Amino acid sequence: MRIDIITVLPELLKSPFEASILKRAIEANLVEVHFHNLRDYTSDKHKSVDDTQFGGGAGMVMMVEPIDKCITALKEQRNYDEIIYMTPDGETLKQGIANHLSLKENIIILCGHYKGVDQRVRDHFITREISIGDYVLSGGELGAAVLCDAIIRLIPGVLGNETSALTDSFQDNLLAPPIYTKPRDYKGWKVPELLFSGNFPKIEKWREEQAYLRTKERRPDLLDD
Numbered sequence: 001m002r003i004d005i006i007t008v009l010p011e012l013l014k015s016p017f018e019a020s021i022l023k024r025a026i027e028a029n030l031v032e033v034h035f036h037n038l039r040d041y042t043s044d045k046h047k048s049v050d051d052t053q054f055g056g057g058a059g060m061v062m063m064v065e066p067i068d069k070c071i072t073a074l075k076e077q078r079n080y081d082e083i084i085y086m087t088p089d090g091e092t093l094k095q096g097i098a099n100h101l102s103l104k105e106n107i108i109i110l111c112g113h114y115k116g117v118d119q120r121v122r123d124h125f126i127t128r129e130i131s132i133g134d135y136v137l138s139g140g141e142l143g144a145a146v147l148c149d150a151i152i153r154l155i156p157g158v159l160g161n162e163t164s165a166l167t168d169s170f171q172d173n174l175l176a177p178p179i180y181t182k183p184r185d186y187k188g189w190k191v192p193e194l195l196f197s198g199n200f201p202k203i204e205k206w207r208e209e210q211a212y213l214r215t216k217e218r219r220p221d222l223l224d225d
Contacts, residue, residue, distance in 0.1 A: 001030075001031045001032070001102075001104065001105060001106070001107070001151075001152075001155060002031070002032040002033075002034070002078070002105070002106045002107070003031065003032065003033045003034070003106075003107050003108075003109060003148060003151075003152075004034045004036060004074055004080075004106075004107070004108045004109070005033065005034070005035050005036065005108075005109045005111065005144055005148075006036045006038055006067070006070050006071070006108065006109070006110045006111060007035060007036070007037065007038065007111040007139075007140075007141055007144070008037065008038050008039060008049055008111070008113055008139075009111075009113075009139060009141055010035040010036075010037050012139070012141045012142075013035055013111075013141045013144065013145060014035065016145045016148075016149065017033050017145075017148075021149075021152070021153055021158060021159070022148070022149060022152055024158070025152050025153075025155065025157075025158045028157065028158075030152075030155050030156075030157050030158055031152050031155060031158075033148065036070055036074070038062075038066050038067065038070060039066075040070075041066040041067075041069040041070040041073070042065075042066045043065070043066075048063070049062055049063060049066050049113075050062050050063060050113070050114050051063055053115065057115075058115075059114055059115030060114040060115055061114060061115050061116060061117065061118055062112065062113055062114060062116065062117040062118060062121075063118060064117075064118040064120045064121050067110065067117065067118075067121050067125070068121075068125070071083065071108060071110075071125050074108060078106055079106065080106045080107065080108050081104040081105055081106055081107060082101065082104060082107050082108070082127050082128050083107075083108040083110065083125055083126055083127045083128070084107060084108065084109045084110065084126070084127070084128045084129070084130055084147070085110045085112065085117065085121070085122060085126040085128075085129045085130075085140075086109065086110065086111055086112055086129075086130060086131070086132075086140030086143040086144050086147070087112050087116065087129050087130075087131060087140070088131050088134070088135070088136050088137075089129070089131065090128075090129030090130045090131040091128075091129065091130060091131065092130075092131050092132075092133065092134075093130050093131065093132050093133075093146070093147060093150065095150075097130065098147075098150035098151050098154060099154060101147075101151045102151045102152075102154035102155055107151075109140075109144045109147065109148070110125075110126070110140070111139055111140030111141045111143075111144050112139065112140040113138075113139045113140070130143075130147060131143070132146050132147070173215075173222045173223070174211040174212060174214075174215045174222065175211060175214045175215045175218060175219060175222070176211060176214075177206075177207040177208075177210035177211040177214065178210055178214075180192075180195065184196075192206075194206055
């Protein structure tokens with residue numbers, strides 16, 4: 001998989017990809033992540049990427065021309081499965097979206113800034129718009145990092161245990177059940193005895209029941225889906 005991220009602040013984005021699972025995935029050649037500074041595609045001496053909006057109003061708008069030049073240059077080199085715009089009014093990121101995108105080969109992610117991008121970018125270039133929640137950030141970079149993390153960890157070979165991602169919360173519209181590790185008894189706080197029984201079918205049934213109960217208590221909306 002290759003992910004190209006278009007941004008005006010590449011330095012803000014790079015650190016998550018220089019540590020932990022994302023770094024290992026890149027070093028193992030399981031994924032390529034490339035950052036493209038939008039200012040490199042401007043034509044004026046000030047490297048302007050934004051301007052005031054037509055019709056008046058507060059806030060600057062990212063201009064269509066540099067975005068067009070950047071996306072066009074990338075598309076001349078390869079075909080892209082999705083061109084994603086990170087925006088608060090996009091569809092909310094859920095596990096199913098991450099699952100779907102992890103199967104793609106080439107993806108572009110455009111990070112918005114200021115008041116957003118010229119609508120013509122959304123009309124003519126963007127194939128999917130994604131939000132990480134009902135709130136506004138100063139830019140799309142952090143949202144892009146979240147999206148990349150959610151996608152990359154699903155690529156075969158990235159996680160040490162291939163079944164780990166399949167048992168995460170939301171994979172089956174349920175939250176994960178309680179989990180425990182050593183010590184067995186800590187300050188009188190004991191691990192359920194069933195987990196030491198060796199009866200794995202019964203343990204799995206218990207986990208399913210706990211996952212359902214936890215979801216019903218904390219996120220009943222997931223059960224409606």
